[in-house]
Amino acid sequence: MGAEQIRRWESGALAHAVSDPFGQGPLPWLRGSENYFDDTGQVVPWYADLARSTGGGTRTADDVHRQIKGFVSPGAAAPGEAIDFHITVDPPQQFSVDVYRIGHYGGDGAAKITTSPRLSGIVQPPPLAADRTVSCHHWWMSWRLQIPSYWSVGAYVAVLTTADGYRSHIPFTVRHDHPADLLLLLPDITWQAYNLYPEDGRTGASLYHAWDERGRLLGEEDAAVTISFDRPYAGAGLPLHVGHAYDFIRWAERYGYDLAYADARDLHAGRIDPSRYRGLVFPGHDEYWTTPMRRAAERARDGGTSLVFLSANTMYWQVGLAPSASGIPDRLLTCRKRRGPGKSALWREVDRPEQQLLGIQYAGRVPEPSPLVVRNAEHWLWDATGAADGDEIDGLVAGEADRYFPRTSLPEHDNRILLAHSPYQDSEGATRHQETSLYQAPSGALVFASGTFAWSPALDRPGHVDARIQQATANLLDRICKRD
Incomplete structure (x- = not known):
């Protein structure tokens, strides 16, 4: 062709x-x-x-x-x-x-x-x-x-x-x-x-x-x-998945949250001091992480800064950044995906599974959107949402899903809870489960992982908005920001 x-x-x-x-x-x-x-x-x-x-x-x-x-x-x-x-x-x-x-x-x-x-x-x-x-x-x-x-x-x-x-x-x-x-x-x-x-x-x-x-x-x-990075984005020039971040931004600015902004490469390059913030929010699909990015996020958590992951399949591939031929830093991205010498690998394959930071980790693709099934509805995250145990939030498990892996170690925590446990069918027709996780680190930091691509769109995307997810997200951010 x-x-x-x-x-x-x-x-x-x-x-x-x-x-x-x-x-x-x-x-x-x-x-x-x-x-x-x-x-x-x-x-x-x-x-x-x-x-x-x-x-x-x-x-x-x-x-x-x-x-x-x-x-x-x-x-x-x-x-x-x-x-x-x-x-x-x-x-x-x-x-x-x-x-x-x-x-x-x-x-x-x-x-x-x-x-x-x-x-x-x-x-x-x-x-x-x-x-x-x-x-x-x-x-x-x-x-x-x-x-x-x-x-x-x-x-x-x-x-x-x-x-x-x-x-x-x-x-x-x-x-x-x-x-x-x-x-x-x-x-x-x-x-x-x-x-x-x-x-x-x-x-x-x-x-x-x-x-x-x-x-x-x-x-x-x-x-x-x-x-x-020295090239346009394909097609109309907007990245795939960019709307996840924009959905969160519109919602958060509408309700007056005090937001600062940076890129993943800023986190990588050490330009971010987590102590300046009560929480770091990762609003969209965030699959590729360098070692400095992960260290920075772990330091943030261990120093008392909360982490909010609003998508799924986060921190899956370990990657490297290098300067361009002219010496400009962080303009080349390398991920060997198990190929060649010095190959990059999945974080879980180098004995650093993502669950050790997130509390859950990537489970697989979701061919057709499925309901998110509420669990532990008495928890403060679900306050004022009207949600009860077993309630289904339609279409909220979509794209890709995370879950808790029992054979993989958890991060050190003072308390931990799963706030959704949702069955869905994978591409082979087998039943799998999505889960939403929240834990409190010994530092007091909260670490939330939605475990689905569809969380941010439920905040402010026409046709996908869900008031229960809006309220649950507000409950989380208000607690992190210590709003009255």
Whole structure:
């Protein structure tokens, strides 16, 4: 199959989405009308700004024609620092960058913060590929965003739009080191692990997929071992699973939680002092962890800072970060997945199972969403939810699930409880169980693990909101933040 014939349902994004009903991309991050198909059969997503477009609507750029695509370096910066945009535009023409901040904003989901001047777009060189590692580090800088001192910390999305109406996106983070009740950690390492850019049937590769010479999508055994942050995200430019974090952010900001923001690479690089926060929140799918990340999370817990994991399959693969060829730190991600010398492995295969931090660990995929079954409903987490033992919260076990492994050691704890025990059918038709865990470390820190992909979407995603999960999450965060 030639590159021009790549069909969307054969793309890497949808190859993953079949096992994650809450991870399909491009994800709606700015709320508006529903998706619809235009007269050419092309999807016009929720975030298309029809008022600005020419010819009847904006169109999503793709990785074959690269109408407009880009990436940033670094991915997170503080007010007073700069973020550099590297953007390709084909055919060459003017383009603009609208910068939005994710939040509640009266239900809009995001607010426009600034717009760039009209910029001159050029066709950047093709991506470089060596041993399935794809990089665009040789692209010229297109625009430098100097972050003003008055900007709020948070998750941001840059919307790139060409003069003829093609659109793409780039996520980035504005952080600072001021104390806050909660530090939200965006899983940029896991986002990159799933990135198949370019989804062109030839060049692109992730830690899951690559293409053969006939344009067929290959599996993990033929995927990349090392991938680069110096490239756009595939498709619309938003990472797979990015919506999990955005769902939590909208809900938490709506109810006034005091949030600071950082990326997983900030945790890795030692830029985070856990003592400044009452809790660290991991809001989305966060599968790939370096050794420094794990040590930092363990130090946080042991120092009295609580940990909140709102997804499943957390800290599954052990990975390494390395500098780019030009020496910029943490721009290359390596995970050998049991292949080759010095291979990376599952944490549980190097005698450090994730359960020793989380209290539960990854059990498997959930082919069809199933109910979460409440357990220990008298516990304070379920206060004011109306939930009783055995109650079912529909569709809340989805994507992937964690459970307690009795033969695996638990972390040291003063008390521990399982708050859900939910049967579901695996892909072979066998009955498995999902569990939700909470324990208190000797330091007093609480460690919560939801054990399902669907927890964050239940906070603020249309069609998935559940008031019981909203209240339970508030109970947890209020206790961590010591709210009255």
